[in-house]
Amino acid sequence: GAGVSQSPSNKVTEKGKDVELRCDPISGHTALYWYRQSLGQGLEFLIYFQGNSAPDKSGLPSDRFSAERTGGSVSTLTIQRTQQEDSAVYLCASSFRRGGWETQYFGPGTRLLVL
Amino acid sequence: AQSVTQPDIHITVSEGASLELRCNYSYGATPYLFWYVQSPGQGLQLLLKYFSGDTLVQGIKGFEAEFKRSQSSFNLRKPSVHWSDAAEYFCAVGAGEYGNKLVFGAGTILRVKS
Numbered sequence: 001g002a003g004v005s006q007s008p009s010n011k012v013t014e015k016g017k018d019v020e021l022r023c024d025p026i027s028g029h030t031a032l033y034w035y036r037q038s039l040g041q042g043l044e045f046l047i048y049f050q051g052n053s054a055p056d057k058s059g060l061p062s063d064r065f066s067a068e069r070t071g072g073s074v075s076t077l078t079i080q081r082t083q084q085e086d087s088a089v090y091l092c093a094s095s096f097r098r099g100g101w102e103t104q105y106f107g108p109g110t111r112l113l114v115l
Numbered sequence: 116a117q118s119v120t121q122p123d124i125h126i127t128v129s130e131g132a133s134l135e136l137r138c139n140y141s142y143g144a145t146p147y148l149f150w151y152v153q154s155p156g157q158g159l160q161l162l163l164k165y166f167s168g169d170t171l172v173q174g175i176k177g178f179e180a181e182f183k184r185s186q187s188s189f190n191l192r193k194p195s196v197h198w199s200d201a202a203e204y205f206c207a208v209g210a211g212e213y214g215n216k217l218v219f220g221a222g223t224i225l226r227v228k229s
Contacts, residue, residue, distance in 0.1 A: 004158070031215065043205060043219035059216070091158060100147035100214020101166045106158035 002026065004107035006092050012113045013082055021077045021110045025094030032075050033095075033104060034067060038088035046090075049075065050098040082114045117142045117210040121220035128196050129228045136191040136223050138206030147209030148189045149217065150180055154202045162204075165189065166214075176200070201227045 005024045013019050025032045034046040045059040049069040060066075064082075069075040079086055089109040095102040118141040128134050140146055147166045151159040163174025170182040180191045189206060203224050207217040 033215075033217075035217070042221050043207075043217075045210075045216045045218070048216065056211070056216070058211075093159075095215070098213050098215045100209035101164070102215065103161050103164065104215075104217065106151075106160070108156075108158045 004092055004094050004105055006090075006107040006110050008110060009108065010111045010113075012115065014115050015084060016081055018078065018080045019082055019112065021079075021090050021112070023075045023077070023092030023094075023107060025073065025075070025092070026105055027073075029094035029096055029105075030072070031095045031098040031102070031104075032069055033093040034075070034077050035091045035093065035106075036088045037091060037109070040085075041088075043091075046077070048098065079112075082112075084114050087112055087114045117146070117208050117218045119206050119208050119218055119220035121204075121206055121223050123223045124221070125224045125226065127226040127228060130198050131195050134191075134193045134196045134200070134225070136204050136206075136225070138189045138191065138220060139187050140189060140206070140208045141187065142208055142210075145184075147214045148180075148182060149207040149209070150174065150178070150189075150191050151205045151207060151219075152176075152202045153205065153222075159205065162191070166209075196225075196227055198227045198229060201225055 033048040049055045064080045067077045091109045093104040093106045095104045120139045149164045150162040206220040210216045
């Protein structure tokens, strides 16, 4: 079956602009995660959604970052007023449920470059 | 807070040689532990995971890992490395109330010599 897909693959933007990154999880997966991979910070958790529960936003680095998940499926990560330090690969993952034993399946990522 | 240490940034092995990638974690209870592999330009692929039971776990592509509570380690091994194993390997521990917020190590880049 189809895996996790993300779009765009690459995004170049100017400092101060807003960007939206999209994630399509595996069908039937109730949990959806966003992670960021950067040279300085490595791989770090940002936010996760589980069904209709309130998202866990504990990893978001600033209030410029937000995410939503519509209809329990597609998710959009929005970064407002982008800064150069936001340059990174943004990875989305999904799992059947949110338990720690569940396998998280990762998408190919969106590479964001802020000029 | 949970943390993961991968002490080796780079490792080079000859094709056909054995491999061991080290991982140490910091966590109070029995952790959820994972090894992921990332090939250039690709997302992360799960190799194996541990959360209970037999401390030696088998994964895909001939990899295995052993959970050692006394050493807080979860080292990844493969008896004979193939050139296609060249990639970056990440150890992770599950954090948070449900153990589902992955905390990753810094990664180990594996190079394979022919």
